[in-house]
Amino acid sequence: MTKILTDIETLIEAVNKADSADGLLEAVEDLAAAKAVEAIPTLVEVLGYNNPGAAVAAVDGLIEIGEPVVPYLLTNLDDYNYGARAWALRVFAGVGDPSALDLLLKAAVTDFSQSVRRAAARGLGIIRWSKLAPEKVLPAQKEVLQTLLLASSDGEWVVRYAAVVGLQSLAKTLATTQPKLVPEITAKFQEVMQTDSELVMRARAQLAWQQIN
Amino acid sequence: MEQDYFGVGEAEQLTVEQAIANLRQKEDLGSRYYAAWWLGRFRVKEPEAIEVLLMALEDESDRAPDGGYPLRRNAARALGKLGEKRAVPPLIRCLEFPDFYVREAATQALEVLNDNRAIPALVKLLDGGVAKAQFVPGKPHLVQPYEAIIEALGTIGATEATTLIEPFIEHTVEKVKYAAARAMYQLTGNSVYGEILVRALAGEDLQLRRSALMDLGAIGYISAGEAIAETLAENSMKLIALKGLLEEEINQNVNQSLELTQESIKVMELMDSLL
Structure with a gap:
């Protein structure tokens, strides 16, 4: 020792x-x-x-x-x-520890640095939900969903990109546990594919949409 | 990359009318200089703004201790950002000004405006080739803004200049060398030149690695994906470079089905890993 x-x-x-x-x-x-x-x-x-x-x-x-x-x-x-x-x-x-969840939720939409918002949005998609008390999971997932939907209209493309990646991971988790929340995510992917001004965003949303369908 | 000299707080205090008025007056040089930057930064494309910026390009009153023309430099940068074709002939004239930094700013603006009328004047600045491309004694820069000139010729697509640009790959200043590799790749599509930039990603100096990242992103050299992801540099820089690769890959492969290519998907996987 x-x-x-x-x-x-x-x-x-x-x-x-x-x-x-x-x-x-x-x-x-x-x-x-x-x-x-x-x-x-x-x-x-x-x-x-x-x-x-x-x-x-x-x-x-x-x-x-x-x-x-x-x-x-x-x-x-x-x-x-x-x-x-x-x-x-x-x-x-x-x-992926849920004890950082509050920090990630706040950082994804309020931090002034785009690199921080980007990393937070990515992190929100890969929370290890099994580490959270079962009764807390659904409300927390709903909050993550709303935050990522908000982050997907960030002014910086890289934050929107991370939000789409986060939403894709979240959709994969929800598909087995809360399938009724998934359509809101797929609708967002469709919206990004059709309306985002950045080519890479439209491509990434298309990939996300393909991979969860 | 956007160069912001002022905090956002200060930037918000001007209006379009004020900025134009500040640029017209000749007493307060500081506020003129700032107004020129401001009009470019906030993409003010009103005819009156263009007109005052074109006047500022010929300004004689704002002189730096080194004999330079700070206002002209800012006006040239702003005119590039505004995408105003009317600015092309005056910017070409700037290429003959004695102030190195005015020539550099004008060259960069002409690159953004991407107008082939600028080619002959830009090519002329390469006169004397690598042998003449030496440092000005006592200055931190070469006799001409070679990096900017060569990059501009590459972006504008001046294929007639390849024989002039190629030798600059041997230049001792790394950034000039990268600019030549970048332009040669754009003009010939030969991967030999892309690989020069890929090797630069493993260089000793962080600043130069960043520079090579931006160059690879600008040319969208698709084979560089893995090397970009592994470069010892900030993820934000690597993401911007990979974005350039992805855009080029998609633009080269537009088809009816709008299917993503395997290469596109691979670049996105690399980007995902860097978030």
Whole structure:
């Protein structure tokens, strides 16, 4: 046990001491590979560095660690660094823990950063509903549906794109449990296919429509 | 990419009438400069706005310490954004101005306006080829805005310029090299040039990787999908590049059934993974 902890301390030390972009990327990859809860604060800190490669590695590592990450990240979300916030939202999305649901719902339609809204909309589609008390599932799913429908008229195409992807995942979940909610989603796909000003949006809605029909 | 120098809060304070009036007056240079930017930013296409911007293009009063013409630069950028064909001949004249940044802004505007009347003047700026394309002593830029010139020729479709552009692939300034690869791909469709940009995605410098991403998105080089998704850069940049690939793929394969091609679906799967 002591040996393992020492190893992780060494790995953390390597992240803190990295003096080049490449060095940081390697150190973060090594630390992420340890999949240890002790690594959480350091990996979260990396999300705030302006190093996209290292951030990807940190996000992957945090998702691997899974649920223990969520409470820490919820209390240590960086309100000022939207780059870091977008990466954090990707972690919530990847873990799919419903305790981040309120945050995702709010972020998808109110955050000023389009990258954050994008990651939140994606995350709303891949919530692990089995982790939520059964009586809370349906009301929460309805709320997610309404939020994603709203996000699908965001001014930024990339947020609308993520909303369609989120709606497609949600439709897949609802098809077996709440099929009567699905038509509202397919109608939205039809609407996007016919009216969105962006070619890629019309194509993505078409793909979503094909895949759930 | 949109360059916003001012916060949205400040931007909202102007009206079209005010912006035009601010640009007409000659006392407050700061508000003239801002008004020119504002008219482009908010796509004000009214004839009067075009008229004052065209006047600003010839302005003599706003001079920078380096001898440059800040207002002319902003006016040129704005005229590009407004898509106003009337601006083509005056912008072509700007290509002979002594201020490097006016020439650069005018070139970029002409690229957006995508008008082949600009080709001869743009080609002329490449006189002397790579040998002449050196840095101006004491300045952070080359003797001509080569990156912008070559990109514009590629976008406008100046196939007659390929023999002039090709040698710039060997230029020591990476962005000029990328611009040449981008234009050569647009003009010839040869994947050799697309692959130059794909290799650039693995480069050391984040700024240059971003640049290559934007170039690949602009040419819609479909084989670059995987490499784009794996580039060490922000997901937002990669998504924009992949969007360019998808648009090109769809536009190349428009058919009656409106069926999505396998390549299109693959690009969308990559995009989904980056959200």
